[in-house]
Amino acid sequence: MRYLTAGESHGPQLTTIIEGLPAGMPITNEDINEELGRRQKGHGRGRRMQIEKDQAFISAGIRHGYTLGSPVALVVENDDWKHWTKIMGSEGLSEKKAEEIKRKITRPRPGHADLNGGIKYGHRDLRNVLERSSARETTVRVAAGAVAKKLLSLLGIEVASHVLEIGGVKAEPPAYETIQQLQQVTEESSVRCFDKNVEQQMKDAIDEAKQKGDSIGGIVEVIVEGMPVGVGSYVHYDRKLDAKLAAAIMSINAFKGVEIGLGFEAAHRFGSEVHDEIAWDEEKGYYRKTNRLGGFEGGMTTGMPIVVRGVMKPIPTLYKPLKSVDIDTKEVFEASVERSDSCAVPAAAVVAEAVVAWELAAAIVDQFPSDRYEQLAEYIRSYREDVKGF
Numbered sequence: 032m033r034y035l036t037a038g039e040s041h042g043p044q045l046t047t048i049i050e051g052l053p054a055g056m057p058i059t060n061e062d063i064n065e066e067l068g069r070r071q072k073g074h075g076r077g078r079r080m081q082i083e084k085d086q087a088f089i090s091a092g093i094r095h096g097y098t099l100g101s102p103v104a105l106v107v108e109n110d111d112w113k114h115w116t117k118i119m120g121s122e123g124l125s126e127k128k129a130e131e132i133k134r135k136i137t138r139p140r141p142g143h144a145d146l147n148g149g150i151k152y153g154h155r156d157l158r159n160v161l162e163r164s165s166a167r168e169t170t171v172r173v174a175a176g177a178v179a180k181k182l183l184s185l186l187g188i189e190v191a192s193h194v195l196e197i198g199g200v201k202a203e204p205p206a207y208e209t210i211q212q213l214q215q216v217t218e219e220s221s222v223r224c225f226d227k228n229v230e231q232q233m234k235d236a237i238d239e240a241k242q243k244g245d246s247i248g249g250i251v252e253v254i255v256e257g258m259p260v261g262v263g264s265y266v267h268y269d270r271k272l273d274a275k276l277a278a279a280i281m282s283i284n285a286f287k288g289v290e291i292g293l294g295f296e297a298a299h300r301f302g303s304e305v306h307d308e309i310a311w312d313e314e315k316g317y318y319r320k321t322n323r324l325g326g327f328e329g330g331m332t333t334g335m336p337i338v339v340r341g342v343m344k345p346i347p348t349l350y351k352p353l354k355s356v357d358i359d360t361k362e363v364f365e366a367s368v369e370r371s372d373s374c375a376v377p378a379a380a381v382v383a384e385a386v387v388a389w390e391l392a393a394a395i396v397d398q399f400p401s402d403r404y405e406q407l408a409e410y411i412r413s414y415r416e417d418v419k420g421f
């Protein structure tokens with residue numbers, strides 16, 4: 032499976048085209064819209080989220096709630112676009128008129144893509160960079176992820192996420208009994224944190240940063256239960272599924288690091304404190320007594336829950352500006368800001384779920400190729416039986 036996204040932050044719409052889904056898989060607008068709504072929430076978001084009410088329009092590949100096997104195209108309109116039609120040049124402005132608008136951006140923000148992107152493409156109006164580098168693009172990645180999540184869920188695989196840390200305020204690891212409970216509790220939290228004791232502290236940290244004109248980052252964790260054993264590969268470096276998850280997390284705007292299982296903590300421990308002992312019983316088949324390796328050995332799933340963490344840096348657009356250099360005048364300036372998120376870690380947790388779900392669904396479709404959804408479901412069911420009898 033593969034997907035592409037297109038669209039600018041203040042353009043008319045964002046689009047994704049998904050290719051390779053089996054035919055006959057049930058999927059509705061609501062499945063996708065629910066995920067889009069989850070991504071818009073979270074304490075610390077800026078004014079833009081009050082303007083947008085993200086909804087997916089299915090323009091291809093699905094009929095009467097089932098995939099056709101043809102490419103699926105999903106569109107999310109930008110409600111903010113109506114305020115930007117002139118600036119975005121959608122009305123075919125003459126050069127003279129564009130000059131009149133005088134909204135050319137020549138002041139790159141430290142930490143954003145503005146300067147490197149401008150140099151790379153030769154854009155002297157840095158808006159041509161920021162429009163696409165904006166995390167607005169994650170809207171349609173979540174739409175594609177929603178389709179992947181639906182496929183996984185139909186196959187008995189559930190994906191959840193939660194926030195472990197915001198701006199130095201740390202939560203206890205979640206003590207959940209079922210993944211559904213984890214999903215429900217985090218859904219009720221305005222910072223997507225399972226640990227209710229620190230929720231207010233996290234909100235306070237966000238408010239304090241905002242008040243100071245600053246921004247803060249944090250750590251999110253994605254947990255996946257129900258993956259069959261042996262998905263991925265130890266044979267080829269580019270089919271190692273843990274590596275694909277790491278790349279997927281790193282592809283989210285502002286993410287600077289990834290850990291699977293113990294992650295960096297493994298460096299401080301003996302091997303006997305890191306590796307998970309293997310056990311077997313008739314009911315479960317093989318299992319691990321612990322899950323310090325977060326569901327992966329040898330680039331393949333172990334069948335234990337997948338645990339992936341990602342760290343998000345603080346948002347680069349700051350009301351309290353850092354110094355930078357104007358690309359036209361070469362003068363040093365301090366950036367002024369119209370609007371920005373002060374913390375988007377809770378939203379990023381939903382994006383992390385989406386990109387992880389996508390990689391897992393793609394790996395399954397790759398390993399168990401089937402043109403029909405029913406065939407795929409049967410394939411997975413019989414593979415699970417096989418694994419039990421190994």
Ligand SMILES: Cc1cc2nc3c(=O)[nH]c(=O)nc-3n(C[C@H](O)[C@H](O)[C@H](O)COP(=O)(O)O)c2cc1C
Pocket residue numbers: 077142143144164165166169283284285286346347348370371372373375378379382
């Ligand atoms: C959900 C989400 C919302 C974001 N909101 C903003 C924002 O309002 N302002 C901003 O400057 N950066 C925001 N970012 C981060 C930038 O998009 C990101 O830092 C930028 O694209 C540069 O990429 P890099 O940080 O990965 O190097 C957001 C990121 C995510 C995931």
Ligand SMILES: C=C(O[C@@H]1CC(C(=O)O)=C[C@@H](OP(=O)(O)O)[C@H]1O)C(=O)O
Pocket residue numbers: 040077079080083164165166167170284370371372
């Ligand atoms: C629009 C979204 O996030 C945007 C990501 C973003 C950035 O620079 O990454 C900048 C902000 O956009 P604007 O400049 O229009 O206020 C965020 O609101 C979204 O998540 O849907």
